[in-house]
Amino acid sequence: MNPQATALALAAAWWGPGAAAHCPPLARALALPLWLETSDPVVALTFDDGPHPEGTPAVLEALADAGARATFFLVGEQVERCRPLVGEIVAAGHEPAVHGYRHRNQMRLSPGELARDLRRAVATIEDAAGRAPRLYRPPYGAFTAGGIALVRRTSLQPLLWSKWGRDWRRDAAPEEIARLATRDLRAGDVVLLHDGDSYSPPGSHRRTAQALPAILAAAAERGLRAVSV
Secondary structure, rough: OOOOHHHHHHHHHHHHHEEEEEEEOHHHHHHEEEEEEEEOEEEHHHHHHHOOOOHHHHHHHHHHHOOOEEEEEEEEEHHHHOHHHHHHHHHHEEEEOOOOOOOOHHHHHOOOHHHHHHHHHHHHHHEEEEEOOEEEEEEHHHOHHHHHHHHHHHOOOOOOOOOOOOOOOOOHHHHHHHHHHHHHOOOEEEEEEOOOOOOOOHHHHHHHHHHHHHHHHHHHHHOEEEEEO
């Protein structure tokens, strides 16, 4: 193999996992879960990018009204800004998880930068939650080969998603968010939503909160309970 072909092959091996969230066969090959392994009639609601001073309380209220549980993939720098909300998440029976210390794409980080970011995120979230987080989802759902290895060495479990509301878009409406998040919803699905707008258009968290009751109602109509992971 010539040097150029070798370089391309190495690049593909390193960055190729970045497509796993959108390619189930690749996700399976890399053992990156998109679904829950369960036979129970449940779905996992997951929220990225928080905590947020407005979005997280609104989401917590909607979940409480429905008696639902969720998993919150927290960003360390947001935890430092809104630390009490992490306690509220845990006290309500939800699961705190890791979304990085800063919301940065793994593909733009060196292995050392990623390792430092992950260590700081885990420490920050554990300190605020009072317990060690178990789950990790990378910003943008983009893994590198090195990122996968690092997360597993850190004893975190990766989790991507099988459904999403695309609620970060500037033109997303609550009705469309709910429709996309519940389209062909079935047991074991992992639904991706966002409870903060720190890395998306301002106010997007409001549309997510407005869509959440319809999402929970659609799940209930299918006999599905929303649970934390």
